[in-house]
Amino acid sequence: MDRGGPLAGKRVVVTRARHEAARLNEALAAMGAEVIAIPTIELRDPASWEPLDEAIRRLEQFDFLVATSANGVRQFLGRLKACGRGIADLAKLEIGAIGPATASEFTSAGARVSFIPREYRAEGLTEALANRDLAGKAFLIPRARVARDLVPRALEERGARVSVVEAYETVLPAFAPGEVERLLAPPPDVVTFTSSSTATNFAKLLGQQRAQDVLRTAVVASIGPITSETLRQLGTQVTIESSPSTIPGLADAIREYFTPPSG
Secondary structure: OOOOOOOOOOEEEEOOOHHHOHHHHHHHHHOOOEEEEOOOOEEEOOOOOHHHHHHHHOHHHOOEEEEOOHHHHHHHHHHHHHOOOOHHHHOOOEEEEOOHHHHHHHHHOOOOOOEOOOOOOHHHHHHHOOOOOOOOOEEEEEEEOOOOOHHHHHHHHOOOEEEEEEEEEEEOOOOOOOHHHHHOOOOOOEEEEOOHHHHHHHHHHHOHHHHHHHHHOOEEEEOOHHHHHHHHHOOOOOOEEOOOOOHHHHHHHHHHHHOOOOO
16 A cells, blocks of 8 residues: 555655665655665775875865765765874864765764855855965865866865865666666656766666666656756756755655645
8 A cells, every 4th residue: 555645656766875875765755655776876995095094194284174975074084083083183174065964974073064055066165165265275175086176176276285085986886687677667757866976877777778768757856956967968857956955955856846736
């Protein structure tokens, strides 16, 4: 028997990494959805920790620590401890986080976050520092091996010294032969994307033509404008775009879309 709620009877695909998907899965299930987990991202440690460890050893040389993902914070804090350092060693740094989920990883560990942009994307981080004189300031940015270069490039254009270090990499998970097609039968009603990587990897996982076929008959829900642009470049029409670009924001946007107007 279907549960009640705006997504009752709907099959909703979540492409978020398995270790990060619980919050979205729970929100969708609470709306009555049948949640189909097809994680298109798997997190892996970098091939070598040495570049990040070397940066941690010379933390005193940096003025800013900027994180563009919650994964980046978790990996950085893990290496901070492995290098024999602690949260107290971050006290003199101005810490920037791309959004509330990223910031909460710092605050949960006892670190104080100095700024969060109004827009939870790379452009917002640079705008949050628009009125600052950054000439000669040193930035440490621990992040994924492959990521947008907008933030470091914009900071360097303003005279900052930027050290980008690999804290993790995202890879395509392995699925058993036929498993993805089994999960996609019957066809999903909604497919959610929480980053550009989830979108590009969905196309890699299925093949671009098959991915387009699946998404053509589904409501495509994107966490924000950067992810939406990636989906459009892949030939997919975006039906729902979250604002703010957060997991709760995405869940709310999906709820609003499927809730019939009153009256």
